[in-house]
Amino acid sequence: MVETEQVAVAEEAPVKLEINDLTIKYGQHTALKEVNLEIREHEVFGIIGPANAGKTSFLKSINRMDTFDTNMSVEGQIKFNGLDIQNLQNIYALRSRIGVVFPLPVGLPLTIYENVALSPRLRGINSKSELDIIVERCLTRAALWDEVKDRLNSLGSLLSGGQQQRLTIARALSQDPDLLMLDEFSIAVDPVTTMRIEDVLKELKKDMTIILVTNLVQQARRLADRTAFFLENECVEVGNTEDLFTGEVKDQRTRDYVEGKFG
Ligand SMILES: Nc1ncnc2c1ncn2[C@@H]1O[C@H](COP(=O)(O)OP(=O)(O)OP(=O)(O)O)[C@@H](O)[C@H]1O
CATH class of the missing domain: 3.40.50.300 (P-loop containing nucleotide triphosphate hydrolases)
Structure with a gap:
């Protein structure tokens, strides 16, 4: 079992x-x-x-x-x-x-891409190609990539509630917790x-x-x-x-x- x-x-x-x-x-x-x-x-x-x-x-x-x-x-x-x-x-x-996901999505007033790239940037990762890989990996692991890959530069707050919660998870994962x-x-x-x-x-x-x-x-x-x-x-x-x-x-x-x- x-x-x-x-x-x-x-x-x-x-x-x-x-x-x-x-x-x-x-x-x-x-x-x-x-x-x-x-x-x-x-x-x-x-x-x-x-x-x-x-x-x-x-x-x-x-x-x-x-x-x-x-x-x-x-x-x-x-x-x-x-x-x-x-x-x-x-x-x-x-x-x-430690990554934390709250009951309601806590979106940052940023694009989808930047919501996920922020934490790696704060850790000193600035290479665009490296950030691209991290963003795609985290969004994929949060089961959101396919839905947002063509609009990564849109605001995260424009996503549906369920998508925003998955974006929150992707952001938590970007910390590599x-x-x-x-x-x-x-x-x-x-x-x-x-x-x-x-x-x-x-x-x-x-x-x-x-x-x-x-x-x-x-x-x-x-x-x-x-x-x-x-x-x-x-x-x-x-x-x-x-x-x-x-x-x-x-x-x-x-x-x-x-x-x-x-x-
Ligand atoms: N910031 C705070 N200041 C004062 N009391 C608080 C604070 N946060 C929680 N409490 C009190 O502490 C107790 C436990 O609250 P807590 O939020 O941890 O419970 P919970 O099990 O998560 O409840 P819920 O399922 O409603 O979120 C409650 O009596 C609550 O009123």
Whole structure:
């Protein structure tokens, strides 16, 4: 079975992210409490849970977004590639290894080409032929190239919502990330585009680790090797995704959530 193979690969893989006693607060308000988990290389790690469970805050802490929000504080330890990210001198180097896709496409007011070429340019790549190769590769991997190759100089904002979300993914890939984090990427995307992006993610996991926050439990089932269930600021359970859906769960709240008894 495909699922069994995916899990077997993930269990042997080295740890990409190690989370120890992670607590996230906004002022006095606790958004996430004492989370402990590991995310391995080349796995798709799903995070499911209802609104306000702390899912987005979890992603923000990995990207050190607390440096932008004086109200946000992070306690505990996050190790990325074995390094404690709280102790990193260069947060930009960390962020350059992490691609982020938000619920709504965040287009830059640039052409399609420049949306993808910007990050490589910032890394010092200025050769037109090199940039052309990177742009084509990233747009192809994001399943967008065929639709835009004849209008690379049009504004990205003129694309459809689904195309813009794929452009966002292409831009994230232009960073050549180790880790891709997606936060409810399909919230404003039609079902056909959602399935196309899901196929893209299945391919991308060969090259990177993926954290997929999703409000669609069936999407986690289709894509994730392992899944965590977050509820009311707590990580209730982490398990092999199939176990969560076949009743082999430890916590009744997880069973109720995946069965749609609350949401
Ligand atoms: N910038 C912020 N300032 C203050 N409180 C915040 C901030 N961001 C999130 N919170 C609070 O932290 C808690 C967790 O929010 P978070 O966005 O991480 O949850 P979520 O599971 O991603 O929810 P959703 O599915 O609705 O996006 C919520 O109670 C939320 O109101």
